[in-house]
Amino acid sequence: MSTPASTSSNQRPTHTPAALIAFAWTLVGVPLAYGLYNTVKAASALFGG
Amino acid sequence: MAVPSFLARERIVARPGFNRWLIPPAALAVHLCIGQAYATSVYKTALVEHFDTSLTAIGIIFSIAIVMLGLSAAVFGTWVDRNGPRAAMFTSAVFWVSGFLVGSLGIYTEQLWLLYFGYGFLGGIGLGIGYISPVSTLIKWFPDRPGLATGMAIMGFGGGALIASPLSRQLMNFYDPGYDGTAGTVPSGNSVALLFLTLGLVYLVFMMFGAFIIRVPADGWRPDGFDPASVKAKSLVTTENVSANNAIRTPQFWLLWTVLFCNVTAGIGILEQAAPMIQDFFRDGATSAVAAATAAGFVGLLSLFNMGGRFVWSSTSDYIGRKPIYMVYLGVGIVLYIVLATLGSTATWVFVLTAAIIISFYGGGFATVPAYLRDLFGTYQVGAIHGRLLTAWAAAGVVGPLIINGVLDSRGTPGELVAGDYRPALFIMVGLLAVGFVANLLIKPVADKWHEPKAAPSPSTQEASAAR
Numbered sequence: 144m145s146t147p148a149s150t151s152s153n154q155r156p157t158h159t160p161a162a163l164i165a166f167a168w169t170l171v172g173v174p175l176a177y178g179l180y181n182t183v184k185a186a187s188a189l190f191g192g
Numbered sequence: 193m194a195v196p197s198f199l200a201r202e203r204i205v206a207r208p209g210f211n212r213w214l215i216p217p218a219a220l221a222v223h224l225c226i227g228q229a230y231a232t233s234v235y236k237t238a239l240v241e242h243f244d245t246s247l248t249a250i251g252i253i254f255s256i257a258i259v260m261l262g263l264s265a266a267v268f269g270t271w272v273d274r275n276g277p278r279a280a281m282f283t284s285a286v287f288w289v290s291g292f293l294v295g296s297l298g299i300y301t302e303q304l305w306l307l308y309f310g311y312g313f314l315g316g317i318g319l320g321i322g323y324i325s326p327v328s329t330l331i332k333w334f335p336d337r338p339g340l341a342t343g344m345a346i347m348g349f350g351g352g353a354l355i356a357s358p359l360s361r362q363l364m365n366f367y368d369p370g371y372d373g374t375a376g377t378v379p380s381g382n383s384v385a386l387l388f389l390t391l392g393l394v395y396l397v398f399m400m401f402g403a404f405i406i407r408v409p410a411d412g413w414r415p416d417g418f419d420p421a422s423v424k425a426k427s428l429v430t431t432e433n434v435s436a437n438n439a440i441r442t443p444q445f446w447l448l449w450t451v452l453f454c455n456v457t458a459g460i461g462i463l464e465q466a467a468p469m470i471q472d473f474f475r476d477g478a479t480s481a482v483a484a485a486t487a488a489g490f491v492g493l494l495s496l497f498n499m500g501g502r503f504v505w506s507s508t509s510d511y512i513g514r515k516p517i518y519m520v521y522l523g524v525g526i527v528l529y530i531v532l533a534t535l536g537s538t539a540t541w542v543f544v545l546t547a548a549i550i551i552s553f554y555g556g557g558f559a560t561v562p563a564y565l566r567d568l569f570g571t572y573q574v575g576a577i578h579g580r581l582l583t584a585w586a587a588a589g590v591v592g593p594l595i596i597n598g599v600l601d602s603r604g605t606p607g608e609l610v611a612g613d614y615r616p617a618l619f620i621m622v623g624l625l626a627v628g629f630v631a632n633l634l635i636k637p638v639a640d641k642w643h644e645p646k647a648a649p650s651p652s653t654q655e656a657s658a659a660r
Contacts, residue, residue, distance in 0.1 A: 159211035167217035167405060170398075171224060171348070178354030182496055188489030189544065 199403075201276030206407040212333040212415070214405055219326030219345035221402030222281050225395040226288060226322040227352015229257055229315075234360045235384045242381025243304050253312045255589075257291075260316020262586025265324050269579025270436055272321060277329040277406045284322030285399035291315025292392030299385035311388075322399070323349065323582070327562045328575035332409050335571075336418045338563040339514075343506030346559040350499030356391070363387045428515055428635070432643040433572030440580055444568050444638050447631045452561055453584040453591075454628030455521055458529070458621040459554025460592030462547055463498075465600070465614075466491045470544075472609040473537045482540065490544060497548040498555040505556025506563065514564040515632060521553040521560075522629040526622050533618035537611035558585075568638055595620055 197203060232254050239250045272280040291314040298306025326345050334341035365371050368383035379387075414420065420431055439445050462469065467487040471480035482490075509517040528546050536543045561581065566574050596617045600606075603613035 155207065156209040157207040158209055159214055163405075164211060164214050164217075167214055167221075167401075170401065171217045171220040174224060174355045175220075175348075175351050178351055178356075178358065179496070181358035182354045182492045185492035186489045186496060188485045189493055190489075 195275050195279040199275070199279040199282055201274075201279070201408060204276060204278050204407050205410050206413070208410075210407055212409075215326075215330060215333045215407065216341070216344045218277075218281075218402040218406040219330055220348040220351075221398045221405075222284060222322050222326060223345050223348030224352045224355060225398050226284070226319050227349040227354075228356035228391065228395070229254070229261075229319055230350075230353035231356035231360060234357050235364065235379065235387065238364070238379045238381060238384050239299070239307075241378055242299065242384065243302065245304065249304070253307055256308055256312030257316035257319060258589045259586055260313055261319040261323065262583045262589075264317040264320030265579035265582040266320075267579075268317075268321050269324060269576030270573065272324055272579070273328060273436075273573050273575040276408055277325050278403050280321055280325035281399060281403035281406060284318045284325055285396060285403060286318070287314050288318030288322060288399065289392045289396045291318055292388045292395065296385045296388035296392065299381055299388060302381070320579070320582070324575050324579045326402075326406065327578055328571065328573075329406065329408055331562060331566045331574055332571055334415075335420070336415055337507070337510050338566050339510040339560060340507040342562040343503045343559045346506070346562075347499055347502040347555075349558075350495070350502050350555055354495055354499065360387055360391070363390055428513070428637055429567040430570055430637060430643075432638075432640075433570035434568075434577075434638055434642045435644060436573040436576035436580060438642045439565075439569050439573070439577045439638075442638050442642055444635055445577070445581070447635050448561065448564060448568070449581055449584045450631040451518055451522070451628045451635075452557060452581060453588050454624045454631070455518075455525070455554065455557035456585055456588035457592040457595070458525060458625050458628075459551060459557070460588060461596045461617060461621050462550060463494065463554070464593050465596055466494055466547075468606060468609075469614065470540075470547075472614065473543055473611045474540065475610050478608075490547075493544065493548055494551045497552040501552025501555035502559035505552065506559035509560045509563060514560060514567050515635060517556070517560055518564070518632045519629065521557050522625050522632060525550060525553050526625045526629065529618050529622045529625065533615045533622075568635070570644075572644060 236247065236250055239253075240247055243250070268280075291311045294310025294314060295307045296310075298304065298308075298310055327342055330341035330345055331338045364379040364383045364387050367386040368380045371377050371379035371383065434442070467484075467490065470487050470490045471482045471484075474481040505517060505521070528550050532543065532546045532550070536546060562574065562578050565577050565581065569577055599617035599620070600609060600613060603609060603616075
């Protein structure tokens, strides 16, 4: 995982909320899952499905 | 060219403790949208009927977009590196979405030139900038796993088509209930105009989301437990930096250009012809043992392998190295093309399996190349170098279809071709892959004379000093 910076930066540290990471992954994951599902469905015709 | 302050690189430098796993979804938010470029076939026939023109005239829209992709990635690559990923993603979104809106207007008013200008020209610029925008950022956030990082983003480009194809069919059905997506029904032109409008607005939201969550690491940042010396220990991997202008003067750049060109040209040979090809390979007289629906399923399967190959092979390259993985793409690719040409028509499973693995190598070649560039030229201007390398893609996009269509045109007419008619084209691809294989073997570390002086300024510092 990440990664407190080993940097010379003198900025105060931040914390990335886990909910934001989960939301971002969901936002891209749901359309991708929709696309995968539809493509697998189309590809299943190849195997007589 | 200065950018508004809210887009500036300095505004998005991550503070210590920032979680880098927020960066891949930001990259995917852009690549999943611009990947729509590979889903244009769903409304091609509708546009032919709407504009009462030829398939070639409609095909030009896609060709303009791909040429603009290559040109804009090459021309704006340095700008992207200098101004950072937020400015690049924002700009890409503006061009890509404008392309859809202008294209929609062109379809609605029946002005084909507006579609060329909108989707082709404006959209193509959005494609080029968007394609390279998150790549160098990902490489900097994941110095320990650059192949995994770029594989994730570039997998999104393949995934974009998987989403856009069924979504477009459903939206066109919603706007034109007479169209149900089955063979024989064609959506109305106005439903395609409304589709463009809808996609443009949806893509605007997604791409802006990516632009606003993206961050760049602070200078000197590195992941916990990562030792740059461990990277340097691998052959061909440098911790030095080469500028984009110097990179294109090195033989390594042009050898890699050749590798990418050969790999993409060979893959396009199958992708372009996928549906008719499988039917022709199993043709007996006027009929094929493979039905149209099965051929469509084959196209779907290739899309899955294209996308999966981007992630799986690029991630694998982190372990076995970039040069060896391209030896696999090109060397095993040669064997598979020979199998396809000689044994492909013996059984459907042989044909499908061989083609699917070839296409996974095609995708893998795209996704691994940014990490290969980073190994050879460092991270300093890797985005700009990647942009220039993508001209190989544009060239392959022209040459690949020319080879396959040229050979098939000389062998007969569509609907009557058989497996043997494909053999000359497939053996040309074998020759191309052999050229790529040799080019990859010739790649050696970049000579010291091309390295930047040790205290090379970061793009942000360079920008700041230019502004002074």
